[in-house]
Amino acid sequence: MTVLHPSPQTFAGAPKSTAARIGIGGPVGSGKTALIERLIPVLRARNVNLAVVTNDLVTKEDAERLRRSGLIEPERVLAVEAGACPHTVIREDPTLNMAAGDELEASFPGLELIVFESGGDNLASTFSLDLVDWWIFVIDVAGGDDIPRKKGPGVLKSDLLVVNKIDLAPHVGVNLERMLAEASAVRNGRPVIATNARAGDGVEALADAICRAVLFRE
Numbered sequence: 001m002t003v004l005h006p007s008p009q010t011f012a013g014a015p016k017s018t019a020a021r022i023g024i025g026g027p028v029g030s031g032k033t034a035l036i037e038r039l040i041p042v043l044r045a046r047n048v049n050l051a052v053v054t055n056d057l058v059t060k061e062d063a064e065r066l067r068r069s070g071l072i073e074p075e076r077v078l079a080v081e082a083g084a085c086p087h088t089v090i091r092e093d094p095t096l097n098m099a100a101g102d103e104l105e106a107s108f109p110g111l112e113l114i115v116f117e118s119g120g121d122n123l124a125s126t127f128s129l130d131l132v133d134w135w136i137f138v139i140d141v142a143g144g145d146d147i148p149r150k151k152g153p154g155v156l157k158s159d160l161l162v163v164n165k166i167d168l169a170p171h172v173g174v175n176l177e178r179m180l181a182e183a184s185a186v187r188n189g190r191p192v193i194a195t196n197a198r199a200g201d202g203v204e205a206l207a208d209a210i211c212r213a214v215l216f217r218e
């Protein structure tokens with residue numbers, strides 16, 4: 001058997017990836033973009049040098065929304081048009097997203113964090129670990145309190161589960177405490193955070209989780 005030992009020069013031209021890369025996925029309308037809009041100022045207040053890549057089906061709507069928001073320099077937001085089920089470009093073949101991340105790193109030396117927002121998809125969407133170091137799955141109470149019990153891969157496999165729109169629980173007849181307990185149970189106790197992206201509730205806790213997990217900051 002021949003074992004090849006590539007020389008260091010083999011990798012000389014490869015882009016050096018230094019920024020942590022995280023994913024934010026979840027069903028259509030669960031509040032992924034709203035959470036990113038809340039997270040950006042909180043992370044920037046902590047001096048995190050960040051950029052965002054959005055994924056939409058056939059438009060750049062989420063990227064344009066963030067660019068117009070005034071929360072982040074527009075050049076720090078890139079868009080990938082999936083052209084198919086969004087999970088294909090975050091899981092099956094994340095090449096386009098990896099290239100977008102590399103482009104941001106080349107444009108912004110010292111970049112520490114790249115957030116990849118997946119376009120809305122079903123409960124089965126997950127991120128390739130070739131693309132991200134750590135990922136969040138966002139569901140919302142208005143989607144139904146039975147979502148954790150359905151045990152979709154996003155709910156089970158994500159590093160952090162976010163249950164958003166907690167302000168709507170009384171309006172849609174959801175027992176929030178039970179929903180959070182069931183979410184925690186199906187995840188065998190792995191972290192779950194409750195948020196209201198409208199008001200910003202839970203966003204500091206979300207920022208804490210990101211900083212601890214991928215930036216190694218307390």
Ligand SMILES: Nc1nc2c(ncn2[C@@H]2O[C@H](COP(=O)(O)OP(=O)(O)OP(=O)(O)O)[C@@H](O)[C@H]2O)c(=O)[nH]1
Nearest residue numbers: 028029030031032033034119120164165196197198
């Ligand atoms: N009441 C309430 N509404 C919210 C909350 N978070 C988001 N919304 C609303 O829910 C709708 C969808 O939010 P988005 O942030 O666009 O959801 P998304 O997951 O990015 O949607 P896609 O990109 O289409 O998958 C918007 O009308 C938001 O204003 C929340 O915590 N509470």
